[in-house]
Amino acid sequence: MMRKIAPVDFDDYARHFPKNTQKALLEVRSTIRKAAPQAEETISYNLPAFAINDEVVVWFAAFKSHIGFYPGASAIAEFKADLAAYKTAKGSIQFPLRHALPVQLIRRIVKFKIRLQSKSKQEKVLK
Numbered sequence: 001m002m003r004k005i006a007p008v009d010f011d012d013y014a015r016h017f018p019k020n021t022q023k024a025l026l027e028v029r030s031t032i033r034k035a036a037p038q039a040e041e042t043i044s045y046n047l048p049a050f051a052i053n054d055e056v057v058v059w060f061a062a063f064k065s066h067i068g069f070y071p072g073a074s075a076i077a078e079f080k081a082d083l084a085a086y087k088t089a090k091g092s093i094q095f096p097l098r099h100a101l102p103v104q105l106i107r108r109i110v111k112f113k114i115r116l117q118s119k120s121k122q123e124k125v126l127k
Contacts, residue, residue: 010041010048014062021062024097028060028067031103035110050110057113066094067101071109078112079105 007013014025025048032039032050039050039057047070049059059070072091076083082105087094095101 006046007043009043013043013046013048017062021067021097024067024095024101025060025062027101027103028069028106031101031106032058032060032110035107036114039114052114052117055117057117058110063094065098066096069093069095069106069109071113074116075109075113079109082108
């Protein structure tokens with residue numbers, strides 16, 4: 001039985017996908033970077049992710065027909081109306097590869113998650 005080897009970085013993760021999927025992954029990566037320039041790119045749970053102070057803000061992943069975006073349940077609830085056109089679950093969103101990525105929405109979600117993490121950190125300091 002062959003063991004899957006965990007990707008070491010984004011490039012290692014992305015290179016296993018078709019060119020059109022790689023392009024979508026790069027677009028998500030670029031959008032997150034612009035929305036969260038202070039975030040560090042990492043691999044978490046074998047997926048590309050961005051973290052601030054070792055706390056993951058969002059994860060994303062490629063699949064055969066969509067990009068999975070994982071901002072967590074709070075973001076799904078906050079952006080429920082904006083996400084009506086997409087398949088969602090408790091903490092995930094599926095962006096179909098056959099459509100343009102909603103980069104403005106991704107950016108807004110990332111900024112929301114950063115504000116949430118910052119607020120959470122402040123509340124912990126006050127306790």
